[in-house]
Amino acid sequence: MSEQAGKTPGVQAAKAKMSGDELTDFFRAISQRHALDSIVFLCIGTDRSTGDALGPLTGSRLSEYGFPHVIGTLPEPCDAFNLEAKLQCIPEDKSIIAIDACLGQSSSVGYFFTCEGPLTPAQSVGGRLPAVGDYSVAAVVNVHGPKPYWTLQVTSLYQVMGMAEQIAKQAAIAFGLRP
Numbered sequence: 736m737s738e739q740a741g742k743t744p745g746v747q748a749a750k751a752k753m754s755g756d757e758l759t760d761f762f763r764a765i766s767q768r769h770a771l772d773s774i775v776f777l778c779i780g781t782d783r784s785t786g787d788a789l790g791p792l793t794g795s796r797l798s799e800y801g802f803p804h805v806i807g808t809l810p811e812p813c814d815a816f817n818l819e820a821k822l823q824c825i826p827e828d829k830s831i832i833a834i835d836a837c838l839g840q841s842s843s844v845g846y847f848f849t850c851e852g853p854l855t856p857a858q859s860v861g862g863r864l865p866a867v868g869d870y871s872v873a874a875v876v877n878v879h880g881p882k883p884y885w886t887l888q889v890t891s892l893y894q895v896m897g898m899a900e901q902i903a904k905q906a907a908i909a910f911g912l913r914p
Contacts, residue, residue, distance in 0.1 A: 749852075750849065750850040750852075751849050752846050752847070752848055753846065753848075753849060754845075754847070755898065755901030755902070755905065758849070758872070758902060758909075759905045759908050759909050761849045761905075761909075762905055762908075762909030765830075765832065766911070769830050771802070771910050773828065774829065774830055774831075774832060775806060775832070776797050776804065776805045776806070776807075776831075777806050777807060777821070777822075777832065777867060777868065778790040778797070778805065778807030778808070778813060778834045779813050779834065779856045779867070780814060780835060781814040781815075782812055784887045785888060785889070786836055786838075786876045786877055786889075786890030786895060787836055788809075788892075788895055789874050790807050790812070790813065790835055791807055791812045792899035793807075794806070794809075795809045796900060796903030797903045800903055800906070800912050801913075802906070802910070806821050807821075815864060818867070819865065822867065830870070831867065831868045831869050832868060832871070833854050834871070834873075834902060835854055835856050835874070836887070836895070837854075837873040837874065837875055837876070838875065838877055838878060838879035838880075838883055839875040839878070839879055844875050844878060844894075845875065845894065846875050847874050847901075847902070848873040849873075850871045850873075853866035854866065854871035855867075874898045876890050876898065877890040
């Protein structure tokens with residue numbers, strides 16, 4: 736996903752840029768509207784690319800914190816090849832929080848774009864995947880440039896792991912789980 740928010744035809748969802756510590760308020764607002772059991776975390780990405788591993792790293796940490804419905808972990812990533820099949824397995828009565836890495840401006844690296852609305856996976860690399868999520872978190876892991884696939888390959892693992900932990904920890908705090 737690039738810094739442009741995921742789009743539903745005719746609708747532009749507002750997105751907010753925030754630091755990792757500010758994610759707690761975003762997740763807390765969701766926890767006040769939805770019971771934990773009605774939430775599915777959809778963590779998009781692959782463990783075969785450092786920058787794109789944010790989703791599976793986050794999903795694995797969310798599972799370790801005790802979230803009951805997580806799709807996309809290191810052992811079972813949710814990526815471009817299986818995203819649509821995984822979406823079909825989510826019951827319609829569940830609210831989806833989509834999480835994905837993205838590339839953006841240098842001033843945004845290390846920040847998160849949150850939205851009450853979907854994100855569009857693989858947008859920054861020219862992919863054509865459906866917009867997903869009732870809520871979304873896009874983590875800016877590196878700078879968008881002329882070779883986005885290469886940029887994701889050489890993105891700092893330390894940066895990605897730290898951002899994945901921030902998402903999972905702040906979600907756990909907001910939903911009353913022990914981080």
